[in-house]
Amino acid sequence: MDRNISQKLATATVDFDKPGKQVGFFxxxxxxxxxxxxxxxxxxxxxxxxxxxxVILEGGNHGDEYEGPITLGELIRELDPADVxxxxxxxPAINLPAVNAARRTSPIDEINMNRSFPGDPLGTTTRQIAAYVNDVIFPMGDAFLDLHSGGxxxxxxxSAVIEPGATPEQHAANVAAAKAFGTEIAVVIDNRGDPRTATASAALQGMTVIGTEMxxxxxVSIDALALCxxxxxNVLAHLGVLPARMASPVAAEPRLYDLGPKAHVIAEDxxxxxxxxxxxxxxxxxxxAGRIHFLANPGRMPVELHYRASGILYGRRQPGRVRPGNCCFVVASPYTAPQA
Structure with missing residues (x-):
């Protein structure tokens, strides 16, 4: 798709090349x-x-994940351009319709933005937003921070999330940025190889990429927001955009994990x-790992769920109600760096 279409159909009220601070919209x-x-x-x-x-900083890709948008809003208000x-x-609220609705997906088209990149400037609203970011904003960037939580x-x-790099050099830069973030663990996540995420698209354009799960x-988690x-x-100081005095000391390097092909435990009932x-x-x-109970049929024995991978319990479904296809558990396994 011609990138010029995104620039013609969508317009910004800010000048990306103008010095100083601007707050507006596209x-x-x-x-x-x-x-x-x-x-x-x-x-x-x-x-x-x-x-x-x-450096491009994104929050609100999913509208029910709040630590990222709060953090970015504070930075917009507080940063003095002289420090940059x-x-x-x-x-800070890229999927604005979903943010306003407090939903993972947009209420306009029911699409998950983080499975919509590189977008379509002639598609539905979510795909048009993704296309504008991918076609107009991403080419300006050297690094990309994509702030998520579990929703x-x-x-x-x-945790900091490491996007697998296309080259050893890009991967090393992604790992270094994740270590600078300052979490106890960092996890390599490729979303089962899905190329439609914001981080995957940013990586394809050569940027250093880091994500989070907060x-x-x-x-809004008190501890996770403070960490975010x-x-x-820390990452902006690591990248040289903010002065070192604005970073916080990192006690130790994070333990590295990844999500392998057997990381997820899926309900079948x-x-x-x-x-x-x-x-x-x-x-x-x-x-x-757990059991599925059948409250309307007390005579039926619960179904047992078992972990498929060894490691640490990284993620757990929040609602108790499940249906076939729901992800109940996510196991992160110790990361082994690929051989050169």
Whole structure:
């Protein structure tokens, strides 16, 4: 798809090349019953000063994940352009319709934005937003921070997320940025090889890429938000856009894990699931993970769920109600770096 289409159909109220601080929107056309020439006004901010890299920071890809948007909003308000060397481009609520609805997916088209990249400038609203970011904003960037949490359906150990790099050099840069964030663990996640995520698309454009998972459960975690606030500043200092004095000391390098092909435990029954372990528990493949109970049929024995991989319990479904296909548990296994 021609990148110029995104630039013609969507317009920004900020000048990405202008020094100083600007807060505005990029407008995605939305022609609906009660507004023939309306738009979705996606918030965007730019802070530019001096010479240095361009870092793109994204939050709100899923509308029920809050630590990232809160952190980015604070940075937009608090940062003095004089402290910036380079350019920061903030998209704190990229999936604005989902953010306003507190939903993982957009209420306009029911699409998961993080399975929509590189987008389609002639597609539905979610795909148009993804296309504008991919076609217009990503080419400006040297690094990309994508801030997630588990949302309403998952609770996840707060962690930095490493996007696998296309080259050894890019992968090493991604790992270094994740270590700078300052979490106890960092996890290599390729989303089962799915190329439609924001981080995968950013990596394809050659950027250094780091993501996060900051707790979840559809709430704001006090601890995870504090970690996110420190971690984003740490990464920006690591990349040279903010001064070192704005970073916080990191006690130790994170333990590295990844999500292998057997990381996920999927429900095959409709019922209420009972987890048996807390997040961070060391578990073994084949070990009993939980049970699915059938409350409307008390004579039926619960169905047992077993871990498929060994490692630590990294993520756990938040709602007790499950149906076939729901992810109940996620196990992160110790990471082994690929051989050169």
């Amino acid at each position: 407008h995605i056309p939305l022609s609906v019953h009660d507004d023939a020439w309306g738009v979705v006004p996606v918030p965007v901010a730019v802070i530019k000063n001096g010479v240095g890299p361009t 060397q380079g350019r920061l481009i903030f998209i 309403s359906s998952l609770d996840i150990i707060p 707790a979840g459960g559809g709430t 606030r420190r971690g984003v500043r 409709d019922g209420v699931y009972e987890p048996l372990h807390k997040l961070g528990t060391a578990v073994e493949a084949g070990q009993l």
